[in-house]
Amino acid sequence: MHSVIKVDLGSQSYNVCVRSGGLQDLGTLMGDLNLGKKVLLVSNQSIFRHYGEAATAALESAGLEVSSCILPPGEQYKTLNSIQKIYGAALANRLERSSTMVALGGGVVGDMTGFAAATWLRGINVVQVPTSLLAMVDASIGGKTGVNHPLGKNLIGAFHQPRLVLIDPDVLKTLPGREFRSAMAEVIKYGVIWDAELFGKLENCQRLDQMRYVKADLLAEILSRSCQAKADVVSKDEKESGLRAILNYGHTIGHAVESLTNYKVINHGEGVAIGMAASSRLAVELGMWDAECDRRQSALIEKAGLPAKLPAGVDVEEILNTLQLDKKVQDGKVRFVLPVRLGEAAVSDRVDGNVILQVLREML
Numbered sequence: 001m002h003s004v005i006k007v008d009l010g011s012q013s014y015n016v017c018v019r020s021g022g023l024q025d026l027g028t029l030m031g032d033l034n035l036g037k038k039v040l041l042v043s044n045q046s047i048f049r050h051y052g053e054a055a056t057a058a059l060e061s062a063g064l065e066v067s068s069c070i071l072p073p074g075e076q077y078k079t080l081n082s083i084q085k086i087y088g089a090a091l092a093n094r095l096e097r098s099s100t101m102v103a104l105g106g107g108v109v110g111d112m113t114g115f116a117a118a119t120w121l122r123g124i125n126v127v128q129v130p131t132s133l134l135a136m137v138d139a140s141i142g143g144k145t146g147v148n149h150p151l152g153k154n155l156i157g158a159f160h161q162p163r164l165v166l167i168d169p170d171v172l173k174t175l176p177g178r179e180f181r182s183a184m185a186e187v188i189k190y191g192v193i194w195d196a197e198l199f200g201k202l203e204n205c206q207r208l209d210q211m212r213y214v215k216a217d218l219l220a221e222i223l224s225r226s227c228q229a230k231a232d233v234v235s236k237d238e239k240e241s242g243l244r245a246i247l248n249y250g251h252t253i254g255h256a257v258e259s260l261t262n263y264k265v266i267n268h269g270e271g272v273a274i275g276m277a278a279s280s281r282l283a284v285e286l287g288m289w290d291a292e293c294d295r296r297q298s299a300l301i302e303k304a305g306l307p308a309k310l311p312a313g314v315d316v317e318e319i320l321n322t323l324q325l326d327k328k329v330q331d332g333k334v335r336f337v338l339p340v341r342l343g344e345a346a347v348s349d350r351v352d353g354n355v356i357l358q359v360l361r362e363m364l
């Protein structure tokens with residue numbers, strides 16, 4: 001299986017290569033792009049244990065000079081302190097303006113490496129090699145990079161497009177089941193907001209809650225259609241001045257639920273699933289979207305083993321308050337992404353607080 005998706009951004013355009021066994025081609029693919037001789041491979045301890053050797057060998061066999069920076073795993077390390085460590089490695093290994101940082105890992109590694117590359121020497125090349133399904137279909141594409149501030153996630157960051165995204169589905173074999181399900185929320189999202197055919201293909205699949213039930217050719221199609229959706233949206237609106245906001249479908253309420261449960265009970269994808277269920281109900285209430293489509297979306301969420309109800313103990317009024325603090329609030333208005341028809345969504349800042357409360361109460 002081999003597909004190439006272009007993210008079309010003029011002189012900053014790049015390819016997303018989806019290629020089984022592609023990790024071993026990393027060096028050759030980079031060589032074709034002329035990304036300098038020196039490479040800093042950034043990863044975390046657990047991913048590096050599995051794939052560090054293969055990635056290093058692939059880079060070295062293409063004649064590249066490789067050094068590495070291995071960070072501890074986990075969102076709690078997505079801090080400026082870790083960025084300092086990457087800068088330290090860049091300095092020690094004398095990276096130059098023409099050099100490249102390679103992010104080998106999930107979204108945390110990708111976001112941090114992207115941010116370090118965006119700022120080191122005022123910007124050097126970055127290549128994304130995502131190893132989680134979530135990073136493959138979302139974070140590795142589109143150039144959003146950054147770290148958390150003690151008072152909020154992703155508050156510090158920059159747009160910095162990668163020069164290449166290399167997706168090797170073979171590395172997913174070590175992905176834990178809950179992380180697979182969590183990423184399926186983003187895949188379902190693309191089906192609802194952008195690609196109705198993808199939605200149909202997911203509906204035709206018997207089970208979506210574990211990777212072993214998803215046939216290799218369907219997984220390949222899920223990956224390339226999801227990456228294509230993200231690439232299409234980013235190509236049309238790189239800096240999120242309009243369209244790109246639709247990628248936040250399910251995320252506004254999702255983030256609120258994640259943060260109100262202290263990021264311990266509900267993970268990102270589970271929050272997005274709950275958020276999509278709520279936004280879909282809101283859209284039905286507002287007469288924008290069909291109750292039958294809402295039912296079909298709920299069936300997919302359930303088939304992926306994801307929650308569509310609020311977790312016990314969350315207060316709906318608190319969710320509403322948290323929504324007002326979201327970094328995507330504009331002029332004090334909460335902006336919701338609402339589905340219009342399968343494959344199309346719209347942004348609205350006119351959703352009444354009482355309707356939000358009513359929908360959330362029905363989800364308890």
Ligand code: GLY
Binds near residue numbers: 138141144247248
């Ligand atoms: N994950 C949303 C975006 O990249 O815009």
